């Protein structure tokens with residue numbers, strides 16, 4: 001395999017793939033490196049209903065495959081490998097994998113983020129069948145049903161407020177007796193008649209047959225167990241950006257996400273970032289793809305300058 005490129009794209013989710021389509025179509029000698037399945041987090045979405053151009057929705061896996069086909073048609077090269085190290089100090093950047101070192105004048109970092117899971121029985125089994133990590137994506141499937149949101153931060157409250165527009169009742173299950181969310185946001189949730197709070201409580205198990213039917217709960221103060229019948233549970237206990245490799249090398253925000261300007265530039269010449277890994281990303285397929293396109297265009301301008 002060739003070792004030197006104009007542009008290397010790290011990560012094969014929607015951000016990396018969109019960057020790949022734009023850069024390959026602009027005739028940049030580009031390589032995309034992905035450690036797992038191309039398509040990124042979106043492959044876990046059974047049906048994506050809010051990506052433009054698919055009025056009947058599209059499976060995340062299929063969307064990823066279509067994006068890859070489109071990028072490869074324009075000449076994007078791909079490599080299945082885990083990126084294990086980055087040297088960003090020189091004008092030619094080095095990307096290390098277990099097998100080889102590769103170099104490029106420009107990099108687009110699109111390594112996404114990882115959600116923090118509840119890690120309780122039933123969680124994995126019911127993903128896409130009542131367990132969700134994204135109310136923007138899945139709230140519409142729970143019209144007039146009873147659901148739960150697990151968490152107490154701004155994301156959890158935002159998920160609950162969005163769900164309350166669809167569901168008959170939204171139970172916020174929080175392990176403490178007060179929210180971590182900002183007071184203005186918390187007050188909005190407390191005054192919403194469709195939102196109910198279950199304090200000092202954790203989820204012990206998620207149960208059902210074909211789909212989620214109930215949650216097993218534990219009161220953390222008394223140890224008392226109870227059951228909550230729900231059709232869906234939205235886990236919102238945090239995300240972890242995949243920024244271990246760039247810590248101390250590019251500016252990160254307080255939560256560890258990469259800070260960029262509107263051109264997706266990180267401040268380090270030739271190093272751009274796109275998608276869910278970016279500070280203040282709305283963490284959607286469309287925003288990731290948009291970021292990827294923007295990053296590829298500004299990487300092209302950097303390389304042509």
Ligand SMILES: Cc1cc2nc3c(=O)[nH]c(=O)nc-3n(C[C@H](O)[C@H](O)[C@H](O)COP(=O)(O)OP(=O)(O)OC[C@H]3O[C@@H](n4cnc5c(N)ncnc54)[C@H](O)[C@@H]3O)c2cc1C
Nearest residue numbers: 011013014015035040041042083112137275276283284285
């Ligand atoms: C269950 C589920 C349902 C969703 N439903 C929707 C929906 O309906 N609509 C919507 O708009 N969005 C949805 N999303 C969100 C959407 O999937 C993400 O916003 C989007 O995938 C982010 O794209 P990204 O390219 O920034 O990151 P990711 O998709 O996370 O891609 C990052 C890629 O980088 C790779 N990677 C990480 N570390 C390394 C490494 N060291 N070396 C090599 N590769 C690496 C990962 O394997 C991954 O493929 C959903 C997410 C989930 C989990």
